[in-house]
Amino acid sequence: MIREDNLFPMTFVVFDMEWNQPIPYMPSPVDPKILPGEIIEIGAVKLQMLSEKDYVLSRPFSITVRPQYYRIMNRQVSRVINKSTDDLKCGMPFPEAYSLFQEWCGEDYVLCAWGDSDISILKSNLKIHGLTSEINERFLDIQPLFGRVAENTSQQRSVAYAVDFYKIPQTDDFHSADKDAWYETRILQESLIDYFSIKEKNPDDEQAFPSLRTYISNPNLTTQKKWRSEAFPSEKDAIRATLGEILCCPICDEKLQTEIPWFSSGRTYLSLWQCPQHSTMSGKIRAKKTPKQEFYGSGQLRFVNGNAARYVREKWQEKVEGVKKEAESPEIDSENETKCEQM
Ligand SMILES: [Zn+2]
Structure with missing residues (x-):
């Protein structure tokens, strides 16, 4: 207890x-x-x-x-x-x-x-x-x-x-x-x-x-980190490049442990990480367009409270259940869902 x-x-x-x-x-x-x-x-x-x-x-x-x-x-x-x-x-x-x-x-x-x-x-x-x-x-x-x-x-x-x-x-x-x-x-x-x-x-x-x-x-700590990928002609490549970032705790710079790997939730990618000292961080990635109509990925990692972390866990749960259902009914075209969870 x-x-x-x-x-x-x-x-x-x-x-x-x-x-x-x-x-x-x-x-x-x-x-x-x-x-x-x-x-x-x-x-x-x-x-x-x-x-x-x-x-x-x-x-x-x-x-x-x-x-x-x-x-x-x-x-x-x-x-x-x-x-x-x-x-x-x-x-x-x-x-x-x-x-x-x-x-x-x-x-x-x-x-x-x-x-x-x-x-x-x-x-x-x-x-x-x-x-x-x-x-x-x-x-x-x-x-x-x-x-x-x-x-x-x-x-x-x-x-x-x-x-x-x-x-x-x-x-x-x-x-x-x-x-x-x-x-x-x-x-x-x-x-x-x-x-x-x-x-x-x-x-x-x-x-x-x-x-x-x-x-x-602690509101005085730098509790978030942002990064972006180079520009790519396709959204998929931009996302893939952004997912490759090795993530360290924005507070103490320690390498983070994965709690939930990157997964797609609508057009956003979410993930959850643990720092041994600062507990839970959530990750978020979205593809954005450049003025030249190319794509880059924009990533954000931030320290989160218990509630925000639960949100990501719930989205992940929904996703896992959705994938299970899809596996049970193979006639659903899952082509569009081949996203980067494996990465
Ligand atoms: Zn830390």
């Missing part, structure tokens, strides 16, 4: 941010690739987990940030968060706001958000202000944890969906940072309760229910 009793007590800081975006038809003061969104609000709630069933929620933290670059409200964003250009004149500069937020977080906590976009926006904002983009080294994305424990799915759900699912009383509208953070914290709390009760029923099934720790990763 996997001992998880050293998990308690644990503090989770669930944060949520709102950000403004450049105006598409106006020259942008900075490259939108470097700053896809400028933070205008930070909200957060702390959740203390004292035992499987004991949780304490803090009062929400909320701070308004005055943007320095995108000072005109983007209309699309405004529609969602209901703020005007005038509102953007209020608040404190980002470096001060962030330092207050960090102070509020304290020490020894797991940073949490819904999805991974808040983390990448936060990093881009830190960089543009010349601050270190290293953030808390433990991060948990609530979205895949919810998917797995609540519905046993890899599908991405919205916060509103999860609030509905757990029948959390909806006292406020969504899309203000502190309210959203509060809802996300409640979802996290319910997901943790579900997690421990499922775990209790399947104490030995690590495969079906990976440890909570597999949902926590």
Whole structure:
């Protein structure tokens, strides 16, 4: 049985941010690739987990940030968060706001958000202000944890969906940072309760229910690697060349062990790998077209949480079962399925 009793007590800081975006038809003061969104609000709630069933929620933290670059409200964003250009004149500069937020977080906590976009926006904002983009080294994305424990799915759900699912009383509208953070914290709390009760029923099934720790990763590590093949006249050759890449762990560079070899799932190729130190990595390859109408393969290897790994295992299972069925009914033309699994 996997001992998880050293998990308690644990503090989770669930944060949520709102950000403004450049105006598409106006020259942008900075490259939108470097700053896809400028933070205008930070909200957060702390959740203390004292035992499987004991949780304490803090009062929400909320701070308004005055943007320095995108000072005109983007209309699309405004529609969602209901703020005007005038509102953007209020608040404190980002470096001060962030330092207050960090102070509020304290020490020894797991940073949490819904999805991974808040983390990448936060990093881009830190960089543009010349601050270190290293953030808390433990991060948990609530979205895949919810998917797995609540519905046993890899599908991405919205916060509103999860609030509905757990029948959390909806006292406020969504899309203000502190309210959203509060809802996300409640979802996290319910997901943790579900997690421990499922775990209790399947104490030995690590495969079906990976440890909570597999949902926590270090957002400061380079956890992905991309590569591409040369251009080829045919898609098949491009894929074949891309599949040949020898894969090492993007974090420690150790050679990876194959858990599931490359297989096709629609037009994408998937695979699963294990690093002895950093556990599961998933691989993905797609063929892309060059402007000269040739093909190259684009590969990506990344560190994944328990839920994303399960998705690949399920696709592989479907594939294996499909192949079995085909073998049973030989009249089905399997010509198109002669893909590169053997490689
Ligand atoms: Zn590694």
